[in-house]
Amino acid sequence: MNDRLYRIILFVAALVVPIVCGGVVYALVTDAHEAFEHFGFLKFLTSSEWSYTEGNEQYGALPFITGTLMTTLMALLFCIPFSLPVALFVGEYFRETKIASVLSTVTDLLAGIPSIIYGLWGFYTLRPIIMELNISPQGSGILTASLVLAIMIVPYAASLSAEFIKMVPNDLKEGAYSLGATRAEVVRKVIFPVAGSGIFSSYVLAIGRALGETMTVTMLIGNTNNIPDSITSTGNSMASIIANQFGEADGLRLSSLIAIGLILFLITALINMIGKIMIKRARIV
Amino acid sequence: MNKLKVKHRLAKDKLMLWSICLLAAMTAVPLLAILGEVLLRGYDQLSWSFFTESTPTAYKAMKAIAAGEPIPGGIANGIVGTMIMLGMAVVVAVPLGILCGAFLAENSKSRFAQFVSYLTDLLQGTPSVIIGIITYIWVVVPMKGYSAIAGSVALCIMMLPLIIRSTEETLKILPASLKEAGLALGGNKARVMMKVQLPAAFGGIFTGVLLAISRVIGETAPLMFTALGCSLIRFSIDKPISAVPLLIWEFFNDPNLQELIWGASLFLLLFVLTLNLLSKYLAKKWNH
Numbered sequence: 001m002n003d004r005l006y007r008i009i010l011f012v013a014a015l016v017v018p019i020v021c022g023g024v025v026y027a028l029v030t031d032a033h034e035a036f037e038h039f040g041f042l043k044f045l046t047s048s049e050w051s052y053t054e055g056n057e058q059y060g061a062l063p064f065i066t067g068t069l070m071t072t073l074m075a076l077l078f079c080i081p082f083s084l085p086v087a088l089f090v091g092e093y094f095r096e097t098k099i100a101s102v103l104s105t106v107t108d109l110l111a112g113i114p115s116i117i118y119g120l121w122g123f124y125t126l127r128p129i130i131m132e133l134n135i136s137p138q139g140s141g142i143l144t145a146s147l148v149l150a151i152m153i154v155p156y157a158a159s160l161s162a163e164f165i166k167m168v169p170n171d172l173k174e175g176a177y178s179l180g181a182t183r184a185e186v187v188r189k190v191i192f193p194v195a196g197s198g199i200f201s202s203y204v205l206a207i208g209r210a211l212g213e214t215m216t217v218t219m220l221i222g223n224t225n226n227i228p229d230s231i232t233s234t235g236n237s238m239a240s241i242i243a244n245q246f247g248e249a250d251g252l253r254l255s256s257l258i259a260i261g262l263i264l265f266l267i268t269a270l271i272n273m274i275g276k277i278m279i280k281r282a283r284i285v
Numbered sequence: 286m287n288k289l290k291v292k293h294r295l296a297k298d299k300l301m302l303w304s305i306c307l308l309a310a311m312t313a314v315p316l317l318a319i320l321g322e323v324l325l326r327g328y329d330q331l332s333w334s335f336f337t338e339s340t341p342t343a344y345k346a347m348k349a350i351a352a353g354e355p356i357p358g359g360i361a362n363g364i365v366g367t368m369i370m371l372g373m374a375v376v377v378a379v380p381l382g383i384l385c386g387a388f389l390a391e392n393s394k395s396r397f398a399q400f401v402s403y404l405t406d407l408l409q410g411t412p413s414v415i416i417g418i419i420t421y422i423w424v425v426v427p428m429k430g431y432s433a434i435a436g437s438v439a440l441c442i443m444m445l446p447l448i449i450r451s452t453e454e455t456l457k458i459l460p461a462s463l464k465e466a467g468l469a470l471g472g473n474k475a476r477v478m479m480k481v482q483l484p485a486a487f488g489g490i491f492t493g494v495l496l497a498i499s500r501v502i503g504e505t506a507p508l509m510f511t512a513l514g515c516s517l518i519r520f521s522i523d524k525p526i527s528a529v530p531l532l533i534w535e536f537f538n539d540p541n542l543q544e545l546i547w548g549a550s551l552f553l554l555l556f557v558l559t560l561n562l563l564s565k566y567l568a569k570k571w572n573h
Contacts, residue, residue: 006475010391013384014401017449020442021404024411027422085308093305105565106313112561113319114503116530117550120537121319151315158312182298212412214506219537239414239506246418246510261418265411272410276403 024265032259035059038252044259050225050241052253059256061263063227067235068264070228071146071217072210076203078150079157083206086158087199091165092191093183104159111155119219122148127220136232138222143231145220149210157206164198164282165191201278208271212264214239238264323551330548335359340516340532346541356542360549362518366433366526370512371502373437373522378444379494385445386452386490387478393457402453409446416442417507425511433519433526436512443504444497451493455486488571492564499560503553505530529553 036044039059047060086107094100126147127139135143168191176186192199222234223244236244238260246257334357341349341358349356385401392398416439424435463485467477483490508514513525514535529549536546 003473003475006473006478010384010388013381014388014398016381017385017401017404017408017445020445021408023423024408024415024419027419028415031422082308082312085305086312088305089309093302103309103312105562106316108565109558109561110312110316112499112557113316114505114530114553114557116503116505116533116537117319117323117554120533120546120550121315121322123537125318125322154312182294184298184301185294187301208410212410212414214412214414215534239412242414242418243506243509246421258418258422261415265415268410268412269407272406276406 028258028262028265031255032262034252034255035259038255044256045263048227057252059253061238061256061260063225064236064238064241064260065263066227067142067221068211068237068239068267070142070231070235071149071221071237072207074142074146074231075149075153075210076207078147079153079206080203082150083154083157083161084199086154087161087165088187088191090158091162092187095166104162107155107158110151111159113152115152115213115215116219118148118152119216122216122220138234140220140222141232141234142221142228145217145237146231148216148220149213152213152216153206153210156209157202160202160205160279161195161199164195164202167198167283168194195282197278198282201275201282204271204275204278208268208275211268211271212239214243218243320554323547323554327547327549327551330545331551332359335548336364336552337361339518340527340535340542340545342516343539343541346544350541350544356544358545360529360532360545360552362516362527363529363532363549364552365518365520366436366512366515366531367502367528369520369522369526370433370437370440370508370528371498373434374440374444374501375494375498377437378441378448378497382445382448383452383483383490386449387456387483389449389453390456391474391478405446405449408442409450413443413504414506417510420507421510428523430523431511431513431525433512433522433524436508436526436528437522439507439511440501440504443501443507447497447500448490448493451496452486452490455489455493456482458489459485488567492568492571495560495564495567499557499564502560503530503557505534509534 039047044059045061045065047058048062049058049060050063051058086103090100090104094103122144123140127144130136130144131139172190172194173186176190181189217237218240221236221240223236223240224234225236225241226234228235242257242261242264245253249257336359338357338359339362340360341356345358346356385405389398389402389405420435420439420442424438425431428435459482463481464477467481468474472480508528508531512528512531514527514531515525516527519526530553533546533549533553536542536549
């Protein structure tokens with residue numbers, strides 16, 4: 001095989017990725033077009049009605065955008081108190097020890113568990129506990145979904161943060177120690193300022209993961225098409241409304257669901273892009 | 286005064302250490318809780334017939350429950366479907382991903398390669414439910430029906446970025462002298478890639494493929510609108526087909542079949558976690 005043929009083959013293989021991505025955007029836009037045309041783009045985003053009575057179909061994405069944002073932000077809130085200690089444990093306190101590699105295996109395995117099994121566990125174990133504690137009568141809702149979602153994103157946030165914590169130069173830490181700083185002070189005054197932007201970017205990427213998580217949320221959020229009015233109320237996220245209704249939908253409803261998919265795709269792409277750019281910046285420093 | 290302050294600082298340091306250990310150890314709790322629950326509730330369902338028979342109809346299951354017998358049947362249709370779809374996805378995604386990864390590693394400085402690399406990240410971050418919608422639009426609508434082909438296209442799109450990344454990264458960390466030595470011996474680029482670089486990178490690529498398989502094998506959302514599910518053991522690729530995660534979803538929604546959830550989940554969980562541990566072990570072994 002000569003060099004030219006080789007280069008052409010590689011190039012054609014690489015072309016597949018832009019073709020697939022272009023196809024994704026093209027297909028979503030053409031099929032979402034009907035919904036945007038019928039309701040108007042802004043009105044679709046801000047309308048909170050979702051009814052499919054024939055003759056008076058009304059579809060709006062606001063309840064699901066709210067649901068997605070609420071579950072994601074709460075999952076992030078619940079995830080930080082666990083992922084940050086894991087990152088410090090693996091990246092600083094017990095760096096390169098056996099126990100650290102055990103812990104990172106544990107988080108790797110957590111990342112490997114399929115989301116439908118997280119959903120089952122949330123439904124059969126966590127939901128009864130929440131009902132028992134009288135937090136919400138039906139057990140499922142935004143809170144339950146975000147608790148499980150938090151467990152699911154801990155591995156992503158922790159492993160990336162740990163890498164940035166490991167990258168903090170030793171002489172900076174040694175300088176602080178030689179001035180009499182305790183380890184807690186080194187963490188707070190040296191590691192966090194130096195690795196901070198990297199740690200932050202790892203949480204941005206964790207958000208990107210949580211936004212599109214489908215099965216777990218579908219099984220736990222309660223599946224009602226209203227704007228959730230408290231953290232314990234039921235709702236629907238963008239991914240869960242699609243999972244719930246896509247199979248039975250047609251016409252305008254199908255187009256509206258695809259429009260929601262397009263919005264979800266754009267939000268996730270934006271968040272991931274911000275995260276990647278921040279990581280690149282953090283690596284250079 | 287000063288002594289008190291030092292004591293205070295040391296106490297704070299200790300508190301920090303212990304709270305980090307405690308909170309970090311707590312992340313093992315959900316893993317153990319999930320494993321424990323699935324094991325305890327699922328182990329007595331695993332039997333020979335669970336793996337060789339297909340899912341019972343709701344009516345049959347209802348009759349068995351009414352008679353106080355265990356539900357007949359198993360998840361063979363799901364296992365066969367998963368294997369067929371996964372097999373087709375691997376056959377396409379692995380060579381394509383390796384070629385694309387090789388392109389990115391060889392031309393890492395070109396504008397086009399950076400663009401492709403960015404899009405690979407984009408594809409990897411795309412929620413799986415959207416891959417499902419896309420495959421529905423691309424494959425299910427033109428073919429006028431749900432099929433195993435559609436399911437495998439969805440899985441293939443999900444695997445592709447993972448394989449591209451692992452190939453690219455493994456090729457990039459190979460010592461440059463390896464490639465140079467091959468070129469110096471008179472091999473052209475294609476020959477050096479096939480005979481020197483790819484064999485040297487085999488370990489990394491292989492573990493990448495294993496990880497990619499373990500990521501997509503538990504995916505449910507993209508299969509819901511593509512493969513749909515089917516209660517028969519089927520080998521035709523142009524008809525709806527089942528998969529293990531799809532069956533779990535079906536059992537979850539059908540009160541008559543709920544007893545079967547845990548056996549199916551246990552099978553899926555063990556399979557995925559074994560693949561995960563295996564790839565981690567191989568990565569460690571081949572790196573040293």
